[in-house]
Amino acid sequence: MTYDWFAGLVLLAAVFLTTRLGYFLAFKVPALQRMRVINREQDALKMAKGHYPPVVKSSIRVGLVTNLVFFLALAPFVITLEARPAWRYLIDVVLILLVFDFFYYLAHRFLLHGVGYFVRVHAVHHQAHEPTHIDAYLVHPLETFIGQALFIASATGLGALAGPFHVGSVALAYLLYVNINLVNHTAVDLPYFPFKTLNYITTKHAIHHIDMSKGNYATITMMYDYAFGTLD
Numbered sequence: 538m539t540y541d542w543f544a545g546l547v548l549l550a551a552v553f554l555t556t557r558l559g560y561f562l563a564f565k566v567p568a569l570q571r572m573r574v575i576n577r578e579q580d581a582l583k584m585a586k587g588h589y590p591p592v593v594k595s596s597i598r599v600g601l602v603t604n605l606v607f608f609l610a611l612a613p614f615v616i617t618l619e620a621r622p623a624w625r626y627l628i629d630v631v632l633i634l635l636v637f638d639f640f641y642y643l644a645h646r647f648l649l650h651g652v653g654y655f656v657r658v659h660a661v662h663h664q665a666h667e668p669t670h671i672d673a674y675l676v677h678p679l680e681t682f683i684g685q686a687l688f689i690a691s692a693t694g695l696g697a698l699a700g701p702f703h704v705g706s707v708a709l710a711y712l713l714y715v716n717i718n719l720v721n722h723t724a725v726d727l728p729y730f731p732f733k734t735l736n737y738i739t740t741k742h743a744i745h746h747i748d749m750s751k752g753n754y755a756t757i758t759m760m761y762d763y764a765f766g767t768l769d
């Protein structure tokens with residue numbers, strides 16, 4: 538394993554630019570822009586409540602630090618700009634996300650919904666009964682760290698074993714991981730083509746937020762909930 542600082546910079550730039558471009562294009566779609574306005578209105582009302590700002594702020598701060606550690610200190614060891622076999626690009630993305638989602642499922646179900654102290658930590662996030670965009674950040678900093686650490690450990694661990702991964706694969710896996718978690722929490726009411734999938738995944742996570750006894754523990758796919766009988 539070598540530290541490829543240039544690949545690290547390319548990864549950071551790719552994630553940043555794709556995010557900006559993706560949001561710019563996505564919100565050109567009138568239906569999505571409409572949902573954005575609704576979420577922003579709800580978010581503003583929630584942020585006016587005293588308990589939101591400090592939690593949101595500390596969650597973002599912890600997320601920033603763990604992201605920096607990932608991009609600057611860890612990812613450059615397991616990524617490359619060299620071409621990989623064609624079949625690997627997408628397989629690597631799927632591999633990283635499935636392994637992460639498996640460990641996230643276990644942590645969410647058996648730790649955050651299972652062990653006394655961690656249940657109290659997770660209860661901060663479950664204060665949101667009808668989630669909107671901001672609730673992706675209504676997370677106790679310890680929980681933010683756990684989630685980030687699971688993704689980082691999955692990506693770097695797999696990279697050390699099966700890598701190095703191409704920069705593009707890690708960028709795509711990271712973008713999907715972050716944005717699926719964000720989208721999961723948005724309020725979306727678009728039950729028609731081509732938004733049915735979007736509508737489905739937001740509804741599934743909204744069900745998880747009704748109270749702390751509901752299923753749907755995984756964050757990327759419903760596969761593990763389906764397999765282990767916790768799909769709600």
Ligand SMILES: [Zn+2]
Nearest residue numbers: 645650659745
């Ligand atoms: Zn939960």
Ligand SMILES: [Zn+2]
Nearest residue numbers: 662722742746
């Ligand atoms: Zn949630």
